[in-house]
Amino acid sequence: MYWVSVVTEAGVFAILALGLDMVWGWCGDFDLAFYGYLALGSYMTFVLSIGKPTAPVRYIIGWHLPVPLSIVIADLTVVCLAAVIGAIALRNLREIYFAVTTLGAVYALYLIVENYTPLFDGFNGVYGLVNPGQAALRLTYNGYRIVFLGVVFVLLFATYLLVQRLSRSPFGRMLRSVREDERAASAYGRAVFWAKYRAYLVGAALAGLAGGLFAIFISAFNPSAWTPQELLVIYAAILVGGRGNPRGVIVGVFVVYIGFIELTRFLPSPASRPEFGPAFRQILIGLMIILMLRFRPEGIFRERPGAGATARSGIRRLRPTRPLGAELAAGPGRPASEPTPAADEGSTR
């Protein structure tokens, strides 16, 4: 059962990572607000499905909707929030300004949720979503958890197919062209803001979906469960897996989550210092981000040139062209100089 829980969590975060990668990997915008979208999706799923609050507990809405419907509505809420933040942050702000604005947004959201109790009961948070539908499905606790793992994996696979399809579509290629050279893309008539904005909303919707699943996974949610810095783990995972490559991103999440949880489980964590283990894990994540950026910014699986645009038609795309006669010019026995990498490999900028 321990493994079921670890793998489920990794699956949920893989959905979040796929959404985040659309924004960072495809569009090149370093967003720090995504953990806020996951959190809002989680909170909304709770308040839509667990019913009215009792006396000291306070939160908004308090409906008794079926959980899948709650997740859908929660996700719509998340998209609305992302629409506001994206409209502000994506229009003119780029790079560091964009990152700082989204960080400010998630920080503001965090403080409001933590301090304004009528919203989601402040620091105590919301709880009470224990295995929804377990009785109706006539499952044991463990059986339910395994079924839930299956649901998460089906959704992850569906997300992967969607993302892969988008990635190969003209939309995906347009986003990459915008990432590589915004001015050139807009000179060729691409509506840069709308392209980025649409990708941002799709990404946020995936984050909201991950939030809804996360609500079922942990069955209680409060501000200590989501500091904005948690997002760095996802970034580390994307960096390890390979930015802009959906398959790589999923592998990266599983490697980082399972690898780290397993690695840090065997660390000495004295009872008097419970913070030692988590702190050590954070240090490793920081180190991993820096080392990956420094030595292998494209990750284990690099983004494929053309992002597999031709794979669907079954024609293997030709390798990047080598100038005709380059071998001859280089002289016998000496390899020709490497061709310049295709434009969309320059994702390391």
Add this chain to the structure above:
Amino acid sequence: MSTFLVSVGIGLATAAILSLSAVAFTLEYAVSRVANFAHGEFLTIGAYAAYSGQTLFHQSVPAAALIAAAAGMLAALVLNAALIQQFRGRSAITIFIATLGASLILQNILVIAYGAANVSYTFAQGGLHHIGPFLWTTSNIEVIFSALAVAGLIYLLLQRTRFGKAIRAVSQDRALAQVSGIPAGRIVMQTWALAGAISGFAGFVLADTIGTFSPTLGFGFLLLTITATVAGGIGRPYATFGGALIVGLATEIAGAYTSSAYQQVYAFLLLVLLMLFRPNGVFVGRNATAVRA
């Protein structure tokens, strides 16, 4: 009315600390073109160094302040050598993400070393003083005067010394400064040392003013610092003091009428407004390009 004046007084004290932190942040940016996310950790390191030093030096405030500045300087030198220099030539956002990683590392090293719980100094805060309409503690007054002193020193340093002239040259065009015979690498290193020392000191006075602090002290202050820097115009040391004044007063006054827990929310709103309407700072015309110091 008195709520207003008291919050203006506290706002001035906050602005003083903020100006120290923001001027250091902007100096780092000016010479290395790096938005240093680990800047907050320099403050935290300074605060904890003073915490370690306070028993050693018999509660002497000047000694603690010096230790804080030295620790901040050391942290900045290490970060510059171990990280910023390694990433030279990479894009601004890559370096930014790397400093985010560094921030995570430094913050959690402090958690391991000192624990995640709040600690506090045992210095006497001094009594309350009514000065004009304001209500300040002795340490508030010391903070405000020390910020003014640092501002004066930085002005003199940048305008009247060879080192200051070199900083300005490197911040305008590093390559050109280099070919003109300015040892750019050394100037950058010294600027980071200076910025680190200011940050460490700022961390000490911040921790002393708040009362209790934890390893997230500097990280929590970073958003305010960045807002103040943007308000002044990033990379422009003198204007940063003005930016700090605006941000310090605005967040404290707004916080006084609602709840101080929302200060960062106001800082964020201010930041958004600034970025949308005055991305080069409030002291240059709307469409003018920022002139860097």
